[in-house]
Amino acid sequence: MVERRPLFKLFCHVILIFGILAIALPVWLALVATTHENNVFATGTPLWFGDLGLSVFWDLLSSDSSFNNSALPITHMLFNSFVMALTITLGKLSISILSAYAVVFFRFPGRMLAFWMIFFTLMLPVEVRIMPTFEVITNLNMLNSFSGLTIPLIASATATFLFRQFFLTIPQELIEAARIDGAGPIKFFFDILLPLSRTNIAALFVITFIYGWNQYLWPLLITTDAQYYTIVMGIKQMLGVVDGIVEWNKIMATTIIAMLPPVVVVIAMQKAFVKGLVDTEK
Template identity: 80%
Template sequence: MVEKRPLFKLFCHLTLILGIASVAFPVWLAIVATTHSNGEFATGTPLWFGDLGLDVFKALFYSHDKVNGSKFPLALMLTNSLIMALCITVGKLVISILSAYAVVFFRFPGRMLAFWVIFFTLMLPVEVRIMPTFEVITDLHMLNSFYGLTIPLIASATATFLFRQFFMTVPHELVEAARIDGAGPWRFFFDILLPLSRTNIAALFVITFIYGWNQYLWPLLITTDIKYYTIVMGIKQLLNVNDGIVEWNKIMAITLIAMLPPVLVVIGMQKAFVKGLVDSEK
C-alpha cells in the first residue's frame, strides 16, 4: 500500500517550481531588456516587455551598427566560437577514445603508468597549467590563431577515464569472437567498439561542446586580434566602457544569441545525452 502524503508532494512541487524560477528569471530579464531603450535602465530594471520588439536583434544582424561606440563583428565572433568548440570537441573525443582503446585492449610496457599519468592531470587545475601552456604557444608562434585556441584544450583526462571505464565492461568473449572471425584491431574498433560507444560519445560531445563554447580565460590570453575573438570574449569587452552609457539592451541580446548554440546542442542530443550518462546496457 502506497502512503499518500499530499503535504510532502506539495512541498516537492514548490521546491521544483522555485528552482526553475531561480534559473529562468535571469533569462527572462535578458529577454525583457532587449525590448527596452537604454534610458529606461537608469530608473530600474524593467520586468515586462517594452516597445522595441526585435529591433535590437535586427540592428545587430542586418546593419553595421556599433555597440558602445566600438565595432562588434557578431557573426565573426559566433563563427570563431563555433569553430573553437567543434575543434575542441572532436579533438577531445578522438584522442580520448583512441588512448582509452590502447590502454584497455593492448598490452605494452608502461601501459598503466601512461594511464595514471593522464589521470593525475585531473588534479591540476587549469590555472596551474595555463602559464606554461601560454609560454609554449608563444614559442611556437601560435598566438592569434585557431591552432592556439584549440590544440592546448584538446587533451582530456576525464574523457579518457570515462571511455576506459566503459571499454573495461565490454565482455572478453566479444573480443575473442571478433579475433576468431578475423577482425583486426581497427576493424574491431570501428565495427564493434564505436557502435557500442555511441551514447557515451553523444554525452561527451554535449559536455565538451559546452566546455569549448564557454571558454573565456584562454582566448583572452592568446588573442589580441579581433578577427579571433570569441563571442564570450566579446560580451565581456562590451562592459568596458569609460564614458557614456552601457548599451544593456544590445548586450543582453548578444548574450541570448550566444546561449542559443549550446541550448540547441543539448536539446538536439538530449535523449542520447541522458542515455549515455545513465544507461548501463551493452
C-alpha cells in the same frame, strides 16, 4: 509511492516552481531588456516586454558594424565560437577514444606510464599554469590562431577514463569472436567498438561542447587579435565600458545569443547530458 498526501504534494510543486522562477529570473529580465529602447533603463529595469520585439536581435545579427568596445561583428564571433567548440569536441573525442582503445586492448611497453601521464592532467587545469603555458604557445608561434585556441584543450583525462571504463565492460568473447572471424585491430575498432560506443560518444559530446563553447581564460590569454575573439570573450569587452552610455539592451541581447547554443544542446540532448555529467565524475 509511499503514501497519499495531496497537500504535501502540492507544496512540493509550489517549492519547485518557485525554484524554477528564481533561477530563470536573470534571463527573464535580460529578455525583457532586449525589447526596450536604451533610454528606458534610466528609470530602472522594466519587468515586462516593451515594443521593440526582436528588432535588437536582428540588428545585432544582421549588421556588420560592432558596438561598444567589441571589435568584431557578433556573427563573426559566433562563427569563431562554433569553430572553436566543434574542433575541441571532435579533437577531444577522437584522441580520447583512440588512447582508451590503446590502453585497454593492447599491451605495450610504457602502458602504465602513459596511463599515469594522462591521469596527471587532471591536476593541471589551465588556471594553475597560466604563465608557462602562455610561454609554450608563444614559442610555438600559436598565438592568435585556431590551432592555439583548440589543440592545447583537447587532451582529456576524463574522456579517456570514461571510454576506458566502458571498454572494460566489453566481454572478452566479443574480441575473440572478432579475431576468429579474421578482424584485425582496425576493423574491430570501426565495426564493433565505435558503434557500441554511441551513447558514450553522445554523452561526451554534450559535456565537451559546453566546455569548448564556454572557454574564457584560454582565449583571453592567447588572442590579442580581435579577429579570433569568441562571443563568450566578446561579452567581457562590452561590459568594459568606463564612460559613456551602457547599451543594456544590446548587451543583454548579446548575452542571450552567447548562452543559447550550449543551453539548446543541453535541453535537446538532456538524457545524454545527464549521463555524461554523472559518468565523467566516476
